[in-house]
Amino acid sequence: xxxxTPARPLGRWPAWVACASLVAGCDLVVLSPSGDIAAQQGRxxxxxxxxxxxxxxxxxxxxxxxxxxxxxxxxxxxxxPDWDHSIQLELVIWGAPLLIIIALGALTWITTHTLDxxxxxxxxxxxxxxxxxxxxxxxxxxALDWKWLFIYPEQGIALVNEVxxxxxxxxxxxxxxxxxxxxLFIPALAGQIYAMPGMETKxxxxxxxxxxxxxxxxxxxxxxxxxxxxxxRGLDAAGFERWVExxxxxxxxxxxxxxxxxxxRPSERVAxxxxxxxxxxxxxxxxxxxxxPGAKCMHQQMAEDALRQRVAAGAEPPEAxxxxxxxxxxxxxxxSWIARPATRD
Numbered sequence: 001x002x003x004x005t006p007a008r009p010l011g012r013w014p015a016w017v018a019c020a021s022l023v024a025g026c027d028l029v030v031l032s033p034s035g036d037i038a039a040q041q042g043r044x045x046x047x048x049x050x051x052x053x054x055x056x057x058x059x060x061x062x063x064x065x066x067x068x069x070x071x072x073x074x075x076x077x078x079x080x081p082d083w084d085h086s087i088q089l090e091l092v093i094w095g096a097p098l099l100i101i102i103a104l105g106a107l108t109w110i111t112t113h114t115l116d117x118x119x120x121x122x123x124x125x126x127x128x129x130x131x132x133x134x135x136x137x138x139x140x141x142x143a144l145d146w147k148w149l150f151i152y153p154e155q156g157i158a159l160v161n162e163v164x165x166x167x168x169x170x171x172x173x174x175x176x177x178x179x180x181x182x183x184l185f186i187p188a189l190a191g192q193i194y195a196m197p198g199m200e201t202k203x204x205x206x207x208x209x210x211x212x213x214x215x216x217x218x219x220x221x222x223x224x225x226x227x228x229x230x231x232x233r234g235l236d237a238a239g240f241e242r243w244v245e246x247x248x249x250x251x252x253x254x255x256x257x258x259x260x261x262x263x264x265r266p267s268e269r270v271a272x273x274x275x276x277x278x279x280x281x282x283x284x285x286x287x288x289x290x291x292x293p294g295a296k297c298m299h300q301q302m303a304e305d306a307l308r309q310r311v312a313a314g315a316e317p318p319e320a321x322x323x324x325x326x327x328x329x330x331x332x333x334x335x336s337w338i339a340r341p342a343t344r345d
Contacts, residue, residue: 034209143182146224164233183219207234224268
């Protein structure tokens with residue numbers, strides 16, 4: 001009579017295979033980016049992790065060793081119930097973590113200032129500095145529901161869900177949002193930067209390799225958040241000029257205030273759109289939340305608030321009116337008044 005041989009269990013092999021498959025599909029662009037800022041941030045992650053592992057690995061290893069060494073069944077282990085103190089152990093237990101914290105603190109302090117997103121770039125990569133005569137490419141980014149609008153003030157074009165920059169040229173992103181808080185993230189270029197209504201944040205970065213890279217929103221902003229993605233293109237100088245010319249020739253008419261009001265309506269999975277012109281005051285109106293006809297800009301409201309406060313404090317009318325006189329739609333910072341030479345009677 002033949003006996004049925006039971007099948008051997010596969011044990012943990014399916015779990016290992018599943019984990020290996022998942023890891024193989026991971027995109028480690030954060031640790032292998034194409035931009036110098038992102039590369040420095042990736043090295044910071046690795047260095048910080050290694051420093052922390054210098055404590056974590058020995059602690060885990062010693063925990064397992066102690067559990068095995070001093071198990072109840074091991075009669076050969078030393079038994080010292082009255083032991084309670086060791087200066088050598090105290091020095092190791094407190095000294096090693098303290099040194100790691102000091103190293104992490106110094107590393108974090110240095111890189112926080114070096115990689116400050118508001119700080120203009122000083123280098124293209126580890127071997128090249130930014131030439132003094134090179135100006136950054138300015139890109140104004142607006143987070144909409146649920147798409148990204150990119151305005152090129154120097155080139156006079158605007159695009160939805162597509163942005164490009166020349167390789168090895170510094171980029172200055174000026175970022176804001178229309179409705180809710182959002183976050184601009186291009187992993188191959190640099191870390192994420194938040195976008196907030198009525199505020200402008202900045203990001204300085206550079207792309208060092210040509211290619212098409214994914215960008216997306218890294219902060220939940222509603223129903224269409226998952227599809228709030230765009231393409232960032234790193235191009236050579238000639239390719240960037242062709243890309244700009246394509247936007248000018250194949251794009252829609254000027255992105256006026258009326259066109260922007262229509263664009264900012266909530267929509268999902270929006271295809272790339274281009275405009276061959278941009279209203280000259282559109283960015284300022286978006287930032288100050290006064291795109292609608294007749295809306296009062298934030299800087300005007302703040303100037304009026306300052307006026308009321310100074311009048312309430314007893315300021316003379318000419319002095320009080322100065323707060324509103326220096327802030328205009330064309331000169332929100334009042335630079336023309338500040339730079340005006342003093343005159344005498």
